[in-house]
Amino acid sequence: MKRVMGAALGALLAGGIAHANAETKLTIATVNNGDMIRMQKLTGDFTAKNPDISLEWVTLEENTLRQRVTTDIATKGGQYDVMTIGTYEVPIWAEKGWLAPLDGLGADYDVDDIMPAIRSAVSKDDALYAAPFYGESSMMMYRTDLFEKAGIKIDGRLTWDQTLEIAQKLHDPDNGVYGICLRGKAGWGENMALITTMGNAYGARWFDEEWKPTFDGPEWKTALDMYTNILGNYGPPGATSNGFNENLSLFNSGKCGMWIDATVAASFVTNPKDSKVADKVGFTESPCAVTCNGANWLWAWNLGIPMGSQKVEAAQKFIAWATSKEYLELVASKEGWANVPPGTRMSLYKNPEYTSAAPFAAKTLAAIESADPVNSTLKPKPYIGVQFAAIPEFQGIGTIVGQQFSAALAGQSSVAEALSAAQSSTDRTMRKAGYY
Amino acid sequence: MENKQTPLGYISFSVFAWIVGLLIFFPIFWMVLTSFKSELEAVSIPPSFISFDWTLENYAEVQERSNYFKFAMNSVILAVGSTLVGLVFAVTCAWAMAFNPTKRTKNALLWMLSTKMMPPVGVLVPIYLLFRDWGLLDTRFGLIMVLFLMNLPIMVWMLYTYFKEIPTDILEAARMDGATLPKEIIFVLLPMAVPGIASTMLLNVILAWNEAFWTLNLTTSDAAPLTAFIASYSSPEGLFWAKLSAASTLAVAPILVIGWFSQKQLVRGLTFGAVK
Numbered sequence: 001m002k003r004v005m006g007a008a009l010g011a012l013l014a015g016g017i018a019h020a021n022a023e024t025k026l027t028i029a030t031v032n033n034g035d036m037i038r039m040q041k042l043t044g045d046f047t048a049k050n051p052d053i054s055l056e057w058v059t060l061e062e063n064t065l066r067q068r069v070t071t072d073i074a075t076k077g078g079q080y081d082v083m084t085i086g087t088y089e090v091p092i093w094a095e096k097g098w099l100a101p102l103d104g105l106g107a108d109y110d111v112d113d114i115m116p117a118i119r120s121a122v123s124k125d126d127a128l129y130a131a132p133f134y135g136e137s138s139m140m141m142y143r144t145d146l147f148e149k150a151g152i153k154i155d156g157r158l159t160w161d162q163t164l165e166i167a168q169k170l171h172d173p174d175n176g177v178y179g180i181c182l183r184g185k186a187g188w189g190e191n192m193a194l195i196t197t198m199g200n201a202y203g204a205r206w207f208d209e210e211w212k213p214t215f216d217g218p219e220w221k222t223a224l225d226m227y228t229n230i231l232g233n234y235g236p237p238g239a240t241s242n243g244f245n246e247n248l249s250l251f252n253s254g255k256c257g258m259w260i261d262a263t264v265a266a267s268f269v270t271n272p273k274d275s276k277v278a279d280k281v282g283f284t285e286s287p288c289a290v291t292c293n294g295a296n297w298l299w300a301w302n303l304g305i306p307m308g309s310q311k312v313e314a315a316q317k318f319i320a321w322a323t324s325k326e327y328l329e330l331v332a333s334k335e336g337w338a339n340v341p342p343g344t345r346m347s348l349y350k351n352p353e354y355t356s357a358a359p360f361a362a363k364t365l366a367a368i369e370s371a372d373p374v375n376s377t378l379k380p381k382p383y384i385g386v387q388f389a390a391i392p393e394f395q396g397i398g399t400i401v402g403q404q405f406s407a408a409l410a411g412q413s414s415v416a417e418a419l420s421a422a423q424s425s426t427d428r429t430m431r432k433a434g435y436y
Numbered sequence: 437m438e439n440k441q442t443p444l445g446y447i448s449f450s451v452f453a454w455i456v457g458l459l460i461f462f463p464i465f466w467m468v469l470t471s472f473k474s475e476l477e478a479v480s481i482p483p484s485f486i487s488f489d490w491t492l493e494n495y496a497e498v499q500e501r502s503n504y505f506k507f508a509m510n511s512v513i514l515a516v517g518s519t520l521v522g523l524v525f526a527v528t529c530a531w532a533m534a535f536n537p538t539k540r541t542k543n544a545l546l547w548m549l550s551t552k553m554m555p556p557v558g559v560l561v562p563i564y565l566l567f568r569d570w571g572l573l574d575t576r577f578g579l580i581m582v583l584f585l586m587n588l589p590i591m592v593w594m595l596y597t598y599f600k601e602i603p604t605d606i607l608e609a610a611r612m613d614g615a616t617l618p619k620e621i622i623f624v625l626l627p628m629a630v631p632g633i634a635s636t637m638l639l640n641v642i643l644a645w646n647e648a649f650w651t652l653n654l655t656t657s658d659a660a661p662l663t664a665f666i667a668s669y670s671s672p673e674g675l676f677w678a679k680l681s682a683a684s685t686l687a688v689a690p691i692l693v694i695g696w697f698s699q700k701q702l703v704r705g706l707t708f709g710a711v712k
Contacts, residue, residue: 062671077567078568245675253480274476274675
């Protein structure tokens, strides 16, 4: 027994220590979405061109990935050679010196082809610190058949007041149709992404020029009143649990008259394999209010290299391949133009093959081009970001405020109470962090 | 005391037990069912129960995208390895506490248990730094150590409870016959505590198999177990329930089979001493 246990333990420990060690193995951390999975399947093209580099994929759910790569980069763990990071992380990490500048992407990379709004979001002092893989903004998707039946025509960009009127007309819960579906799930990247764009449209901002929160102003009150009214009265039941995926399944099963969310949803709702209303969807810009500044968000998933990586050269080769124009053509040749990662390169939107395969291309382009992370509010602001403020404290602040606004939507607190709680909790965090 | 259960009482009790059993099993059943649906069927409202187009495409997709056996092998090594290492420490520790208690034994036991009350994320950065400096990140050895330490308090507690039920006289008799301490533990104590040890091992294997915080945070690819495999199928943008269900079904299948075959031992061990 003793010998058996000893042998088993020895074998296990030896097995545990044994560790493959390829010379130029790149470990790539990525999120699980269709475009990233497609890239994994197409890596044969990269390894054929670069036989000395092998790729190891680590795919994780977004929140897990964020926690995992943040821990690794902050502690210089060196577990990843290429990281998939959002537009929120790039400016903060570049500022901290955690990301290697991408200065070796090659002469034929055509960096000027990257959409200006996205490029500015991933650059610092004109140097690229991450390369965008796909980009998105937000827009409204609506049911053309229901609009027609109700005699509604969209003329120009809608306001939130007009959107409320349309939601009232379309709302027919007895027949399983809700006027509008919006994000209600609490989180800085969930309900707060949408509510911040609503706040921007009503002239609100997260912080004034002295970094003081502004939830005690009338702009936020109007925005949150509109949000709780339109979604609480003309949205689906249990909206506080709904994020992107829940609303996507509601819309795809024909239960939403309108849905305002990420432009990337356009390809899902028009795919007959996944959507019952694929041929009855129209697209228009996100509603404005007193301004259109910041009324639609800007987000991109980007590939970056942690500072101190020993494989920067190989990692840059991979990033150049994955975010190049040639990669878009590769995806198109294998999977069709409708499946290429959108929202990063201008040339894609000039390609007639793409614009005919993706009927939502023009609206997506317009939304991304109009989103400016620097000038996204009516009044001046000290932070970068449309639907977030690119400061390290924002994730915590945004999630707490999101919970308070979600409680207001659920009727557990009034709008005034939610705003007051948001103001005091944000003020406390900003004071503690030494902003004032 | 004679058991005077009436037929009606017996039937009501059986029905109640079946309802509780089915309620507990329903999420697993639903997960397995969803794994055979298309992504659209998986999120359709109202959900379809049996009458849908059964498909194996999710399993095919999971097989194509991930090396299931690599993840499963890592799970087996981590669960069994941490259990065996834990057992060596827990048996000796529980023996000392059960048969040679001091006035601080109870406090020591409570203190051990209190370490389980701290959220793991509180020590993530220090552990991560230690792992980085010792070259243990993404190694099975490192994870075995963490999982064994994490489950050690529970193992000690369980074994302590079982050992307390064993009469001290038997151990004394062995000592009188000239048994050394290791012989006393291995040849006298352990055979008598087999049910308790077996259930402790099984519970520890299940806990280590399901552990998802450390296994996700300290691994990337080489040592990643099935928890990382499942995590790679969750997505904030896009439909993923059917594929995630297929991945989860594959991940829980081995432990479900082991649990099914060893349920008698597990229940016996967990209720050992509870009715005395």
